[in-house]
Structure formats: structure tokens, C-alpha cells
Amino acid sequence: xxxxxxxxxxxxxxxxxxxxxxxxxxxxxxxxxxxxxxxxxxxxxxxxxxxxxxxxxxxxxxxxxxxxxxxxxxxxxxxxxxxxxxxxxxxxxxxxxxxxxxxxxxxxxxxxxxxxxxxxxxxxxxxxxxxxxxxxxxxxxxxxxxxxxxxxxxxxxxxxxxxxxxxxxxxxxxxxxxxxxxxxxxxxxxxxxxxxxxxx
Numbered sequence: 001x002x003x004x005x006x007x008x009x010x011x012x013x014x015x016x017x018x019x020x021x022x023x024x025x026x027x028x029x030x031x032x033x034x035x036x037x038x039x040x041x042x043x044x045x046x047x048x049x050x051x052x053x054x055x056x057x058x059x060x061x062x063x064x065x066x067x068x069x070x071x072x073x074x075x076x077x078x079x080x081x082x083x084x085x086x087x088x089x090x091x092x093x094x095x096x097x098x099x100x101x102x103x104x105x106x107x108x109x110x111x112x113x114x115x116x117x118x119x120x121x122x123x124x125x126x127x128x129x130x131x132x133x134x135x136x137x138x139x140x141x142x143x144x145x146x147x148x149x150x151x152x153x154x155x156x157x158x159x160x161x162x163x164x165x166x167x168x169x170x171x172x173x174x175x176x177x178x179x180x181x182x183x184x185x186x187x188x189x190x191x192x193x194x195x196x197x198x199x200x
Contacts, residue, residue: 006064007034013060013089016082028060028117028147029173036145036192037064039168040113043194045143046070049112052140054104054133059086059097061115064093073101076107104136111141118146134160142197147172150189163195 009031028036032063040046047069053062056075063086066073073098083099089099100107118133130148137144138160148156153167171187 003038015051033060045113052111052114054116057082059089062097073097078103114141114144144195166194169190
């Protein structure tokens with residue numbers, strides 16, 4: 001499947017209504033999801049693999065991984081509303097994804113690849129959440145695809161020194177969702193990373 005085809009399919013994914021600012025529930029846009037997943041597909045990390053989507057939200061990354069031929073996909077989120085929306089979205093696109101309600105710290109499992117758009121840890125109640133997600137991701141799989149603020153590469157190289165890291169920058173279109181957003185749409189510079197445990 002071509003990247004544009006995947007993006008068009010993922011545009012059909014419904015978003016979470018009334019997202020929680022403290023949980024940093026910023027859904028991954030179809031453009032960014034298709035970029036990340038196609039990057040993973042071209043590296044041979046999606047098709048015929050077991051893929052985990054941590055902090056799955058509306059399920060867009062996990063659903064996209066299944067559309068690209070993943071053998072099994074497990075989506076994790078601690079928000080029951082997100083799980084319900086993700087289940088509805090996977091059914092709507094005709095793919096089977098296992099969605100589990102759980103705190104990421106409690107997840108036990110083994111996979112080949114993790115895909116995620118983790119909270120950036122910017123909100124006070126969610127401080128350093130990105131570190132929790134990274135630690136768990138590498139417990140689950142040797143290859144991790146993740147989205148982080150632009151300029152995070154030095155932090156990542158220090159936090160996961162055992163990983164080989166590839167980066168490519170993208171513009172994240174952020175729609176107005178919370179009271180402090182002034183514009184209808186704003187573009188934030190972020191980076192998509194592929195991180196692979198050396199020797200793994």
C-alpha cells in the first residue's frame with residue numbers, strides 16, 4: 001500500500017471527543033501517522049510483525065499498522081473513552097486490533113515493534129511521561145517508532161544510549177482543542193524517530 005493510500009484511509013478515523021489536556025490527548029493526524037508507519041513499513045518493521053501501540057488514543061497508529069500487514073496489533077490506553085473510539089475505528093476500517101485499557105506502566109508483553117505518539121510530558125500532572133513510555137517501549141520490543149518535540153535528539157541519545165537512532169522532521173498540524181489554543185490550526189515542528197536496540 002502506498003503512503004498516500006494509507007493516509008486517505010486513516011483520514012476516516014474518528015477523533016476523541018472532549019480530549020483531556022492533562023493527559024495531553026493530541027491525536028496523531030493522518031498525515032503524520034502515515035509518514036511514521038510507511039517509514040516503519042519500508043524498514044521491514046511492520047508487515048508480518050507483532051506491533052504495540054502505546055497510548056493508542058483513537059487507535060490510528062495501530063489500525064494503520066494492521067492495514068500495512070502486521071500479524072498482530074495491541075493498542076494500550078488508560079482512557080476507557082479512547083479504547084471505545086479505537087474499537088469503533090478499527091471496526092469501521094475492517095481490521096482486527098486488540099485494544100486494552102491499562103496504564104502503560106502495567107503493560108506486560110513482547111512484540112517486534114512499538115509505534116507511539118507519547119505525551120511530551122509538558123503538563124504538570126504528566127511530567128516526564130515521555131520517559132515512562134520510552135522505558136516501557138524498549139521492554140516490549142527492540143524497535144521503537146516515536147514522535148517527539150523538535151530538538152529532542154540529544155535527550156533521546158542520552159536516555160536510550162543503547163539504541164541506534166534515525167530521525168526525520170515533520171510538521172504536526174495541531175487543531176484547536178483546548179481553551180488556551182488561540183488559532184484554529186497551528187503547525188508544530190516535531191521529529192519522528194526510529195530507535196533500535198543495538199544487537200537487538
